[in-house]
Amino acid sequence: MIWDLVIIGGGPVGSYAGYLSAKNNIKTLILEEHDKIGEPIHCLGKLSIHAFEEFDLPKETIVNDLKGGYFFSPSGEYLKLKKDSSDSFILDRILFDKTIAEKAEKSGCSYSLNSKAIGVNHYENHSTLMVEEKGKTKYINTKVILVAEGAKRQFLRKIGLKTRPYLVSLQYEISDLNPLDKECVEVYFGSNYSQGFFLWVSPFKNMVKLGIAVNPSYNPKVFLDNFIRNKLKERSEKIYIEKAYGGIIPIFGPYEEFIPPNILIVGDSAGYNKSTTGGGIYFGLKGAEIAVSQIKKYLEDNSISHLSNYPKLTKKSFGKELIFTxxxxxxxxxxxxxxxxxxxxxxxxxxxxxxxxxxxxxxxxxxxxxxxxxxxxxxxxxxxxxxxxxxxxxxxx
Incomplete structure (x- = not known):
């Protein structure tokens, strides 16, 4: 069997690409290395209002509306910037990822969980992916490959691409602590709060998320624990860390987006993250939409120009934003x-x-x-x- 498209990664960008491709009658398989969609969670889950205006996304996954933020200088001075209407949302990321995956499946996209792509061989009319599944190796044939594996770029590094710049992040979900404003994030700048990025406090349901990203040579936990000890204790005597999780955030993108003869790269894997804030879902979704459009054209006439033009189209769509950030x-x-x-x-x-x-x-x-x-x-x-x-x-x- 030869699939039209195999997508590596079942996060929101990969699943949304699967949803779009299945709707376009593209025979699609998504490989997800974990045993559950949406877990483990890595990020804050902040997404621009534009994404919900432009894409068919599950609004029931929104848990908080955001209108602005408090921006703190190293000395403790702050600027409060707040709009009259919502600018972005905080999501239940696990539910968000699962719901998009369900939409993709209902549209005809297939999933293979516990499946990790580790290599590829190219032939005249198709490519064969080598995939580890529960300790065994299997081979999957496909006409096109879309890499949406996230910031770690494990498959891409397996096939010879280099590691790209990234930050290390850590986040706590904290109960019994109120944000300064339930419609604003708090952002802290300066060497006491982070090295190479910033620290944030965000409303999340009836609690807050305290998070940070730092250059890889630093330990994010040290900064978060210092912040709790020196700042948050002033706001609440009891600080309960309900959950902790981390990940990596790509910066200084975009990176490679097309690898001949038939590999497109999207989302965090392609460095579609704003280097100022680390957010990447919105541009990842835009990239997925462009990628599926080009893949459909390629499958219709087998002209590689449709795939090779993909980077030009993403650059036109949102490239200047990535360069600016x-x-x-x-x-x-x-x-x-x-x-x-x-x-x-x-x-x-x-x-x-x-x-x-x-x-x-x-x-x-x-x-x-x-x-x-x-x-x-x-x-x-x-x-x-x-x-x-x-x-x-x-x-x-």
């Missing part, structure tokens, strides 16, 4: 705590800048932040930022 992340990582405190001080003095961010800011399309530049440049204290311009230029290189 990469530049901003490099710039932020080059700043010290004093630099960050200075930026916060200047922003707090300019209500017009904050109003512009609240009005135009978009967690998915972060190039919208460019709209603050006219007000920033005309700010009376802009000259204080001039020493940082050289640093910003370096981040463009």
């Amino acid at each position: 990469k530049i901003v992340r490099k710039f932020l990582n080059s700043l010290n705590d004093n630099d960050l405190n200075l930026i916060w001080a200047i922003l707090k003095e300019n209500d017009e800048i904050l109003k512009t961010i609240e009005k135009h800011g978009d967690t998915a399309y972060q190039t919208s932040i460019i709209k603050i530049f006219p007000n920033l440049i005309t700010s009376k204290n802009f000259f204080k930022l001039l020493p940082l311009i050289k640093t910003f230029v370096k981040s463009l290189l």
Whole structure:
């Protein structure tokens, strides 16, 4: 038997691609290395409102609406930015993943759990994947392969692709603690909170999620435990950690997206994550939609140009957002705590800048932040930022 498409990875992006392909009468199999869809969980589960407007996603998996956030400087000063309407949602990620997988199955997509792709051989009319399943090796034939295996890129590294930049994350689910605002996340910047990223507190059902990402040379648990001891104890005498889980977050993408003759890469595996926030589901879904469209064309006329054009189409769709967040992340990582405190001080003095961010800011399309530049440049204290311009230029290189 030869499948039209085998998708490696049954997360939300892989399952959504399976749902779309099955709807298009593409004979599709999804390989998922774990024995359950949606587990183990790795991320916060924050998703832009755009995703629910553009894609057929399960709204019943939304557990919290978010309208903004508290953004803390290293010195403890904060900027509160909050819209009048929802900007994004916090999801029950396990339910979200399972529900999309169920939609894919109902549409005709097949799943193989406990199945890990470990290699591939290419032939004239198809490819053969080598797959480990419960300690045994089996071989699966397919015309096209879509890699949606997530940030670890295990299959991709097996076939010779290199490791790409990433952060290590850890998250606690904490009961008996209220967020500062049930419609806002709290984001903490500075070397005491994280190295290479930031720390967050997010509402989640009737509790909070406390999470962090750091450069791989650091231990995220040390930062979280210090934050609980030095900050959260002031807000609650009893801190109960109900669950802890971690993962890795790709940054500085996109990475490889097409491997000849017939492999497309999507989602975290392709580095479709915003380097500023780590979020990747939305652009992963957009990539899945583009990939399935190109795969359908390829299966109709066997022209490899449909597959090779995939990176061009994703670049046109959301490439500038990935590039922009990469530049901003490099710039932020080059700043010290004093630099960050200075930026916060200047922003707090300019209500017009904050109003512009609240009005135009978009967690998915972060190039919208460019709209603050006219007000920033005309700010009376802009000259204080001039020493940082050289640093910003370096981040463009």
